Amino acid sequence: MVTSPLVARFLVLAAVALALSGCTSSTYTWGWHVISPFDARGRNNLLFLTSGIWATLSISIISIVISVLVGIAVALAALSRQKALRGFNQVYVETFRSVPLLVLLLWVYYGLPVVAGIQFGVFAAGVISLALSDSAFEAEIFRAGIQSIPKGQWEAGRSIGLTSWQVMRFIVLPQAIRRILPALGNQFVYVLKMSSLISVIGYQELTRRANELTLVEYRPLEIYTLLVLEYLLLILAVSWLVRRLERHMGASDRGH
Secondary structure, X not given: OOOOHHHHHHHHHHHHHHHHHHHHHXXXXXXXXXXOOOOHHHHHHHHHHHOHHHHHHHHHHHHHHHHHHHHHXXXXXXXXXXXXXXXXXXXXXXXXXXXXXXXXXXXXHHHHHHHOOOOOOHHHHHHHHHXXXXXXXXXXXXXXXXXXXXXXXXXXXXXXXXXXXXHHHHHHHHHHHHHHHHHHXXXXXXXXXXXXXXXXXOOOOHHHHHHHHHHHHOOHHHHHXXXXXXXXXXXXXXHHHHHHHHHHHHHHHHHO
């Protein structure tokens, strides 16, 4: 049975509504006024919470761009004929895939100033940690995508006088990106969700703002319910954009 994206979204929202309706039978007294657009204090709280969306998106977009660029470089090292470069790829990928993001974030923010005398701000530490963690996964995605391109494509490029780098840039890499686009979309969703961990060092993104407002209003269920919906809408929007890009690139291929 195939479920359309629209139906899937409806089912998710219906499940959330059902879960909330089931909570009405408990002894908890809901106070939705704290985030109600019809209440002056609620509007101020909503503005405070939603203003963290840009912070979440900015750190996620910058991190994913850096991780993709680093991931491509590390993936190319794995395909090199030089043993030292292949060894570097293995060490890099296994190291940053094994270290939990939260641990890496805390080490970059608190450990580097002590060990190396390097002090990063909250935003920079978050970007570096997200990019390093994600780039290890990006490297494996790009390596698999590049290796999936038939050798005949390489031979055809070389036969018309292109260098190995030109074959990679103009023939192999564009085809590989089309094949791995769904995986790249999944990684962007991963980075978007993992950006919430940066709240522990004080970055004012969605989760940090929800935590701070909870301490003021003492309404964690209402505030965190809105936080869930914010992330849900963001990720649905990203998924929709990735699917649109997939269809566009597929149409371009058919046009050629």
